[in-house]
Amino acid sequence: xxxxxxxxxxxxxxxxxxxxxxxxxxxxxxxxxxxxxxxxxxxxxxxxxxxxxxxxxxxxxxxxxxxxxxxxxxxxxx
Numbered sequence: 001x002x003x004x005x006x007x008x009x010x011x012x013x014x015x016x017x018x019x020x021x022x023x024x025x026x027x028x029x030x031x032x033x034x035x036x037x038x039x040x041x042x043x044x045x046x047x048x049x050x051x052x053x054x055x056x057x058x059x060x061x062x063x064x065x066x067x068x069x070x071x072x073x074x075x076x077x078x
Contacts, residue, residue, distance in 0.1 A: 035045075
């Protein structure tokens with residue numbers, strides 16, 4: 001490989017390694033510590049979100065679209 005290709009390749013590899021060590025790993029550790037302090041388990045992160053407020057927001061968005069003549073009026077016969 002030519003020097004013109006080798007130098008940028010090594011530089012990008014160095015940047016990637018530094019980003020992983022200095023940014024990603026500390027952020028990952030902080031996130032894990034926060035999740036543990038909040039009592040969030042691996043199972044909690046894989047289960048479907050069922051907050052009742054999410055249903056209310058979804059319903060209000062549909063109503064807003066129908067009031068403005070959005071796609072929901074035709075799609076759902078509203």
